[in-house]
Amino acid sequence: QVQLVESGGGSVQAGGSLRLSCAASGRTFITFTMAVGWFRQAPGKEREFVASITVGGRSNYADSAKGRFTISRDNAKNTVYLQISSLTAEDTATYYCASGRLGVPDQSRYTLWGQGTQVTVSS
Numbered sequence: 001q002v003q004l005v006e007s008g009g010g011s012v013q014a015g016g017s018l019r020l021s022c023a024a025s026g027r028t029f030i031t032f033t034m035a036v037g038w039f040r041q042a043p044g045k046e047r048e049f050v051a052s053i054t055v056g057g058r059s060n061y062a063d064s065a066k067g068r069f070t071i072s073r074d075n076a077k078n079t080v081y082l083q084i085s086s087l088t089a090e091d092t093a094t095y096y097c098a099s100g101r102l103g104v105p106d107q108s109r110y111t112l113w114g115q116g117t118q119v120t121v122s123s
Helices: none
Strands: 003-007 010-013 018-025 035-041 048-053 059-061 069-074 079-084 093-100 110-113 117-122
Touching: 003 093, 003 110, 018 035, 018 093, 018 117, 035 069, 035 079, 048 069, 048 079, 059 069, 079 093
Parallel strands: 010 117
Antiparallel strands: 003 018, 018 079, 035 048, 035 093, 048 059, 069 079, 093 110, 093 117
């Protein structure tokens, strides 16, 4: 059974940085021949696209994520990373990773989801 497990979340002060990880277990060959996306859901808000990366390393970012978020992947480690810098209180959310055939913002295109990791930014 394939699983995606997020880690790296926590509590951080505004202006700080975090690196989130999304690790695949199980039939990782299948999982990592697919694109991986990061999404986040803030309290009281809908889940939104943050960034995605294809197998070949092509990245795509939401407009709100450009400049402070960097997505990368290490296929040898079956892991995708999301580096976030200059954190603000507006970044407080549960962050999810998901895999799908296409690295697009449409959440319905992703078939496997992790359980999420909480990021809390205090000002």
